[in-house]
Amino acid sequence: MTANIARGSLPSTARKPWGRFSSLSPSWVFALPALLVYAAVVLYPSLAGMVYAFTDWSGIGEDKSFVGLANLTAMLHDEQAMGSIGNTLLLTVTIVAVQNGVGLLLALGVHVKLRSRAVLRVVFFAPVVVSPVMVAFLWKYIYNPDPAAGLNGLLGTHIDWLGDPSLALWSIAGTVVWQYAGYSMVIFLAGLEGIPPELHEAAMIDGAGTWQRFRYVTWPLLAPSLTINLMLSTIGGLKLFDQVFAATNGGPGYATETLSTVLYKQAFVFGKFGYSTAIALVLALFVAAVSMVQLYYLRNREVAQ
Amino acid sequence: MKRTFLLEIVMVAVAVAFLFPVYALITLSLKDPAQIAHSPLSLPAPPTLDNFDKAWTAAALGPSLVNSTVITVVSLVALVALGSFAAYYLARAQSRMGYGLYILFLLGIVLPFQLGMIPLYQLVSDLGLIGSHAGMIVFYTGIQLPFTVFLYTGFIRALPRDYASAAQIDGASHFTAFTKVVFPLLRPITGTVLILNAVFIWNDFFTPLLYLGGSGFETIPVSVFAFVGQYVSDHGLVFAGLVLGALPVVVAFLLLQRYVIKGFASGLKG
Numbered sequence: 013m014t015a016n017i018a019r020g021s022l023p024s025t026a027r028k029p030w031g032r033f034s035s036l037s038p039s040w041v042f043a044l045p046a047l048l049v050y051a052a053v054v055l056y057p058s059l060a061g062m063v064y065a066f067t068d069w070s071g072i073g074e075d076k077s078f079v080g081l082a083n084l085t086a087m088l089h090d091e092q093a094m095g096s097i098g099n100t101l102l103l104t105v106t107i108v109a110v111q112n113g114v115g116l117l118l119a120l121g122v123h124v125k126l127r128s129r130a131v132l133r134v135v136f137f138a139p140v141v142v143s144p145v146m147v148a149f150l151w152k153y154i155y156n157p158d159p160a161a162g163l164n165g166l167l168g169t170h171i172d173w174l175g176d177p178s179l180a181l182w183s184i185a186g187t188v189v190w191q192y193a194g195y196s197m198v199i200f201l202a203g204l205e206g207i208p209p210e211l212h213e214a215a216m217i218d219g220a221g222t223w224q225r226f227r228y229v230t231w232p233l234l235a236p237s238l239t240i241n242l243m244l245s246t247i248g249g250l251k252l253f254d255q256v257f258a259a260t261n262g263g264p265g266y267a268t269e270t271l272s273t274v275l276y277k278q279a280f281v282f283g284k285f286g287y288s289t290a291i292a293l294v295l296a297l298f299v300a301a302v303s304m305v306q307l308y309y310l311r312n313r314e315v316a317q
Numbered sequence: 318m319k320r321t322f323l324l325e326i327v328m329v330a331v332a333v334a335f336l337f338p339v340y341a342l343i344t345l346s347l348k349d350p351a352q353i354a355h356s357p358l359s360l361p362a363p364p365t366l367d368n369f370d371k372a373w374t375a376a377a378l379g380p381s382l383v384n385s386t387v388i389t390v391v392s393l394v395a396l397v398a399l400g401s402f403a404a405y406y407l408a409r410a411q412s413r414m415g416y417g418l419y420i421l422f423l424l425g426i427v428l429p430f431q432l433g434m435i436p437l438y439q440l441v442s443d444l445g446l447i448g449s450h451a452g453m454i455v456f457y458t459g460i461q462l463p464f465t466v467f468l469y470t471g472f473i474r475a476l477p478r479d480y481a482s483a484a485q486i487d488g489a490s491h492f493t494a495f496t497k498v499v500f501p502l503l504r505p506i507t508g509t510v511l512i513l514n515a516v517f518i519w520n521d522f523f524t525p526l527l528y529l530g531g532s533g534f535e536t537i538p539v540s541v542f543a544f545v546g547q548y549v550s551d552h553g554l555v556f557a558g559l560v561l562g563a564l565p566v567v568v569a570f571l572l573l574q575r576y577v578i579k580g581f582a583s584g585l586k587g
Contacts, residue, residue: 037406037409037410037411037412037415038405038406038409038410038491038495039406039491040406040410040414040415040418041406042402042403042405042406042491042495043402043403043406043407043418045399045402045403046399046400046402046403046422046462046466047403047418047421049395049399049455049458049459049462050422050425050459050462050463052440052455052459053433053437053455053456053458053459053460053462054425054428054430054433054459054460054462054463055421055424055425056433056436056440057432057433057434057435057436057437057440058428058432058433058436059433060433060436061432061433061434061435061436062432064435064436118331121324121327121328121331122328124321124324125321126321126324126325126328127325128325128328128329128332131332132328132329132332133578134571134574134578135332135335135336136332136335137574137577137578137581138567138570140516140581141516141520141566141567141569141570141577142520142563142566142567143519143520143522143537143538143541143562143563143566144520144522145520145522145538145541145542146538146541146559146562146563149541149545149555149559150338150341150342150556150559151338153341153345153552153555153556154337154338154341158357160356160357160358161357161358162341162357165357165358166337166358190335190338195581198578198581198582199581199582201582202582202583251429251431253522253523254522254523257522257523258542258545272431272523275431276523279434279435280527285435288435289432289435289436292429292431292432292434292435293432295429295431295432296428296429296431296432299427299429300427300428300429303426303427304427
């Protein structure tokens with residue numbers, strides 16, 4: 013009834029090919045171009061990837077047969093692949109903890125009305141916008157084993173930061189933290205700016221000290237920022253590729269292989285495309301699990317707005 | 318007052334330590350090999366621009382700058398156009414299909430691109446788009462659409478319907494109502510969409526390495542990667558290449574810092 017009236021009063025839309033359906037809501041044709049590109053670039057390849065993970069495809073031609081779970085069981089006996097899972101998780105946990113810890117401290121420092129705060133914010137954030145490969149190359153020099161150059165020259169040490177297998181993974185984590193601590197900082201800072209100053213004043217009147225105000229006012233109200241930061245750094249850590257590829261390419265030995273570097277090598281160095289997609293599937297399961305939590309959280313926030 | 322002063326000193330000291338790699342980067346790029354071997358950490362005396370001269374041509378940074386710009390700009394235009402159009406439908410549709418499609422797009426945020434990486438490489442290669450701008454543009458548009466659609470849909474949902482309805486009562490179609498009335502209102506979120514996608518696309522490395530490596534259409538990160546591999550022991554030259562490679566994005570950041578920081582601080586990322 014309403015639709016009829018609306019249509020009657022809008023003669024110009026009624027003449028359009030799909031105008032009959034469009035009087036109240038825009039037509040689905042609006043979403044069609046996006047859907048086509050999205051389906052071609054993301055949906056179809058991801059579905060195909062899930063299938064390829066169970067084949068022995070070598071990447072040449074269409075010649076492939078199903079091998080069931082063979083790729084996944086092969087992974088269990090593959091020292092490089094299993095090591096890369098451990099490395100990926102260790103890197104992720106380290107990056108998440110240190111990057112957010114440093115980011116929070118920087119945010120708390122820059123949140124105070126310092127004269128240099130605007131400059132400090134820009135300085136700490138700047139590495140975020142630079143290509144991770146370039147940052148990794150810069151740090152490759154900073155981690156130079158030469159005792160006169162880079163970090164060794166500054167600290168007066170003689171350490172082979174990237175060449176020592178027991179140290180290389182931590183050195184890479186250091187690069188990532190240096191680049192992205194400023195990212196965590198700005199997210200925490202946005203959280204801090206959203207805390208009404210009256211709450212701090214009230215707590216002060218009640219006799220709360222600096223630590224108590226942080227513990228009972230700031231910290232609980234930073235929960236949303238913390239959640240976002242944890243998600244972003246976890247997903248970033250799990251997918252880590254550029255920095256490792258540029259700094260060590262997984263070496264020395266397998267000391268810094270991550271899931272992403274191993275699946276890259278299996279496909280583009282060894283031509284084991286089926287096996288590579290199986291590793292990608294494992295990575296996808298890790299990332300999807302974390303992303304689901306993120307998406308759930310973000311959609312709730314969207315509703316709350 | 319005194320405590321703020323102390324904190325100020327501490328924070329500035331932290332910033333100085335934080336900038337040590339940047340100090341090394343810039344001073345080394347201004348030194349000749351003899352100076353680097355002698356005193357790697359001192360200030361360059363005298364500074365030389367030779368490295369920059371050589372790096373610019375050796376790393377083919379001119380053509381790469383053009384490639385990066387073309388790929389980033391065209392992808393951004395496609396993302397804004399396709400993303401906002403789709404979101405207009407997804408935000409306003411009251412049907413099951415609208416909701417289903419929205420969920421389908423959100424799925425793309427969850428799926429890591431590594432899962433489809435190899436089938437997609439095969440597809441792009443079958444289409445003959447390896448080693449071309451077009452292949453990269455289609456890739457970035459597809460891969461960043463879910464996130465773009467998510468940002469636009471949330472924003473449009475919060476927008477009153479009245480503006481578009483008024484235009485339609487005046488006889489405008491949905492298409493006209495969107496382009497003339499709704500789209501201009503989306504400016505704040507379009508800014509965020511542009512900034513976050515631009516930083517991602519400009520700096521992306523893995524896919525352009527696969528698609529563009531050795532093609533002559535390399536983007537800046539891929540060119541710098543190849544250049545560093547070739548001149549790895551000549552640190553001054555390598556660092557001049559890194560400085561030049563990072564310069565466009567750093568200058569853009571310094572000019573737009575307020576918007577960039579705000580975009581990133583929203584806690585969303587492609």
